[in-house]
Amino acid sequence: MRIAGIPRAPATYLIAVLLGGWYLLCAWEGSGWGVLSDARLLACGASGAVPVIQEGEWWRLGSAVVLHGSLLHLFVNLISLLYIGILLEPRLGSVKVVAIFWGAGMAGFLLSIGVHPFSLSSGASGAIFGWIGAYGALALWRRGEGRAGAERLRRKEEIEVGLLTVLNLLGGLWVKEADLSAHLGGLLYGFVSAWLLVRGRRGAWILLNFGLVVLGAWLIVELWPSRYLSGALGW
Secondary structure (H helix, E strand, O other): OOOOOOOOOHHHHHHHHHHHHHHHHHHHHOOOOOOOOHHHHHHHOOEOHHHHHHOOOOOHHHHHHHOOOOHHHHHHHHHHHHHHHHHHHHHHOHHHHHHHHHHHHHHHHHHHHHHOOOOOEOOOHHHHHHHHHHHHHHHHHHOOOOOHHHHHHHHHHHHHHHHHHHHHHHHHHHOOOOOHHHHHHHHHHHHHHHHHHHOOOHHHHHHHHHHHHHHHHHHHHHHOOOHHHOOOOOO
16 A cells, blocks of 8 residues: 555665664664674674685675664665665666665675775665666666656756765765775666666676676685785684
C-alpha cells in the first residue's frame, strides 16, 4: 500500500533502515555511542587491505557499505541517501538502484584499498556517490526530452544534486571517517554502470562488474606478497 505524499522508493527506505539498524547494533554491543573504535569497526565488518586481502575476508567489501564509524557519518549519509534515492529509484527501478548501490560501494572500497592499504574503511558514501553518478548519467541521457515544465524540474533537480555532491565532497574533508578515494571510485562506477544500463548494453555492464573481480585479483597479486602489510596495523 502506498501512503499519499510519500515518494515510492522502497529499496531506498530499506537501505536507510539497514544502515541505521546496523550502526545501532554495533554501537549497542560495543557499549559505546558516537565514534566506534577500530576494533569495533573491524568486528562489525569494516574493509581494509589486511582483513580483505591478507585474511581473505572478501565479504567485507559488502558489509562495510552498511557500517558507519560515527553518528555524524551516519546522519550525513542518510540525508544524502534518501534525497538521491527518492529521485533515482522511480527512474531506474528498485533492482537496478540496489545493484548500483552495492557495486559502487565495493568499487569504492577496492580503490580505497589500493590508495591507502593501512586504513580501515566503512560507510555508504561510495555507494551514495555511485547513485549520484548514476543520476548524472541518467540526466545526461534524457537531456532535452519532455515538455518545458518537466525540463525546468529536471534542471532544478540537477542543480540540487550538484550542490549535494559538492557538500558531500566538502563534508569528506570534515568528517573523519569519510574516504575520498571511495567516493571517487563509487562515483565513476555509478556513472558508467547507469550509462550502460539506460543504453541497454547489459553485456558491457556485466563486463564492468567482471572488471571489479579482475581489480580485486590484481590487488591480491600486488599487495598480498608485500612484507609491509604483515603486522602493519598489529592485526
